[in-house]
Amino acid sequence: MSKHLLxxxxxxxxxxxxxxxxxxxxxxxxxxxxxxxGIGVCTLFFEPSTRTRLSFQRAAQRLGADVLGFEAATxxxxxxxxxxxxxKNIEAMGVRGFxxxxxxxxxxxxxAEQAEPGTALINAGDGRHQHPTQGLLDMLTIRDxxxxxxxxxxxxxxxxxxxxRVARSDLVALEKLGVTDIRACGPAGLLPDDNTLSACSMVTDDxxxxxxxxxxxxxxxxxRERMEDGLVDSLDSYHRDFGITTQRLRLAQEDAIVMHPGPMNRGVEISDEVADGPQSVILWQVANGVKVRIAVLERALG
Structure with missing residues (x-):
């Protein structure tokens, strides 16, 4: 029996x-x-992607699925x-995993509401809503x-x-797994004005x-489009106030890990020294993405 993950x-x-x-x-x-x-799986992407699309394809291939790639631009x-x-047209071709x-x-x-019985949909990111497999791979990385x-x-x-959508999925997962000290930080214009941060112990621009x-x-x-919206003054000012640098990272625990869902804007939200440094687990996240997506595909279609 198929199971959606939305x-x-x-x-x-x-x-x-x-x-x-x-x-x-x-x-x-x-x-x-x-x-x-022999099960048909389609990566139905209406937005660009590198890590998510390729790791899902890699996961499906490892499970022996017949993988179809779809890109909106072509x-x-x-x-x-x-x-x-x-x-519906791709589903009519006998594809059962999307x-x-x-x-x-x-x-x-x-x-998903229009899917036939036995067809499973996995959300690989919708708008600013959810990105559940990114949330899972982030939790696996933290646990590791x-x-x-x-x-x-x-x-x-x-x-x-x-x-x-990554933050929203992470916040849901962190709360369900029992984290009580969650700090949300960013420019005022980039912090949610709904109940997204209700589980946070701190909401700050510091x-x-x-x-x-x-x-x-x-x-x-x-x-970067947020600059055009007037929500960020400049890339330089953002890096000055919110960029993770080696000096800033010294405020965290000595064994703190640094994560990033990608793609990174180096020199904006994170410096090269941190992204490539000993506390970075960014590539570990990427590797865990394949493992998590194998698990999710098996749950959905196995």
């Missing part, structure tokens, strides 16, 4: 931990090719075809480096939280305060 809000703590445990169990030496052998959507018609990225909030859930007890962790989330004694530093991509 948001981490759908999962309870036990289900999240079970997915993390399953992801942790995978090893490159294990042959998984019979798990989803599809009939440029001729006016709707996302729903695109989805990994969907879309610019609109709720777009993946809307497609900090252990299974999330309740004692101090987590700082830095940057454009208002427009970040980066030093957010970083002090933090165990985990999660920095987010500054979406």
């Amino acid at each position: 948001s981490l809000r759908e999962l309870d703590r036990g289900e999240i931990i079970a997915l993390l445990d399953r992801a942790s169990s995978y090893d490159e030496a294990i042959d998984l090719r019979q798990r989803l052998a 599809s009939s959507t440029t001729k006016g075809e709707t996302a729903l018609d695109t989805f 990994i969907v990225r879309h610019r609109e909030n709720g777009a993946v859930a809307a497609l 480096w900090k252990g299974g007890d999330f309740s004692q962790l101090r987590v700082a989330i830095i940057g454009d939280i208002r427009h970040s 980066l030093d305060a957010a970083l002090r004694d933090a165990d985990v530093v999660m920095t987010l991509r500054l979406q």
Whole structure:
């Protein structure tokens, strides 16, 4: 029986931990090719992507699925075809797994409502709403480096939280796993004005305060279009006030880890020295993305 994954809000703590445990169990030496052998899986991306799209493709290939790649720029959507018609046509070809990225909030859930029984949709990022597999791979990375007890962790989330589906999924997961000290930090114009930050113990534009004694530093991509919206004065001023540098990182715990969902704007939200430094686990996140997406595909279609 297929299972959609549209948001981490759908999962309870036990289900999240079970997915993390399953992801942790995978090893490159294990042959998984019979798990989803012959099942059609499509990466249905209406927005650009590197890490998410390729890691889902890699995960599906490792499970033996027949993988179809879709990119909006070279599809009939440029001729006016709707996302729903695109989805239904591919589904009619016998494809049963869809990994969907879309610019609109709720777009993946809307497609899921129209899916046939036995078809599963996985949200690979919809608007500023949710990015559940990124949330899971971030939790797996934290657990790998900090252990299974999330309740004692101090987590700082830095940057454009208002427009970040990654931050929203991470916040849901952190709360469900028992983190009580969550610090949200960014320019006032880039902080949400809804209840997104209700689980946070601190909401501030003071980066030093957010970083002090933090165990985990999660920095987010500054979406450059926000400068055009007038929400950020300049890249230089953003880096001065909110960029993670080696000096700034000294405020956090000595063994704090630094995370970033990518793509990085080096010299804006994070310096080269930090991105490539010993506390960076950014490439670890990328590797965990494949493991998590194997687990999610097995849950959805296995």
